[in-house]
Amino acid sequence: MPTSRMRMPFICDLARYYGPADPTDGDKLTWDERIEHSARCAQLLRRTGRDNAFALAEVLDNCRQFRPCGNAACDLCGTALQRATFGELKARWPHTPLMHYTIIPSDFSVPLGHLGRCNLLTTGADLRCLLAKAGYGHLGGLAFEDLCHRLVARTDRNEWSRHWHLATPQRDAVGLTAALSSVMRTPTTVLRPVVGVLITSDKQKRYLYKPRPARSSSFATRSVKAMPRKSALRSTQLIESLIWLGRFNVTDRVVDLNDTSSVSQSM
Secondary structure (H helix, E strand, C coil): CCCCCCCCHHHCCHHHHCCCCCHHHCCCCCHHHHHHHHHHHHHHHHHCCCHHHHHHHHHHHCCECCECCCECCCHHHHHHHHHHHHHHHHHHCCCCCEEEEEECCHHHEEECCCHHHCCHHHHHHHHHHHHHHCCCCCCCCEEEEEEEEEEECCCCEEEEEEEEEEEEEHHHCCCHHHHHHHHCCCCCCCCCCEEEEECCCHHHHHHCCCCCCEEECCCCCCCCCCCCCEECCCHHHHHHHHHHHCCCEHHHHEEECCCHHHHHHHC
């Protein structure tokens, strides 16, 4: 199993959140469907004939509730982490209005087939550096690195888009969109690299962390209100994303901005 750069207290025990969900949990997929997806991923990895892919397939196949693999490529552990972070948001800010920011840095996009050159372990330092440049180095909250494949309609460019979803108290984030936009290089394929909305439902909180990457086809739409259309990755895209994520721990996708003790570890 990959070694995480830090272990956050609220998600250090994935077994607590592992397994079938309560019917009121809001999960669109059943646990059996997630097990089937994980088995399919392992099967695809073995077909590549690559040693590292075969080793990752073994990890996914042997993931169990009381022995969770903790791998970032594992949909089961990713779902457990989603539940843990959802619970943490409700526990930390039970009555505080929260904002959800989607942040898409231009240098986080890489061509299809080149995802392996990216390092997920720098995501905490990268986000903190960006916030500090914008004058929000003090900002608290939880952030999650997301990954999607997109086909940019205007350029026919196939690329991976790594981006952040940030949840932070509304009172502390006044002016954040403008401040971040002023210090970011705007991706030519994205009309608005920073979008902030008020969180008004539990569904929005669950959207912050998505266990598996997806394919998106409308990031370049001209309407700033349009939502990206999500669909499942194709087999070649899925294999590339699995092998890349398989290098990391599932907790490496989470940045706890309130945890100052982890700053030096992530720098």
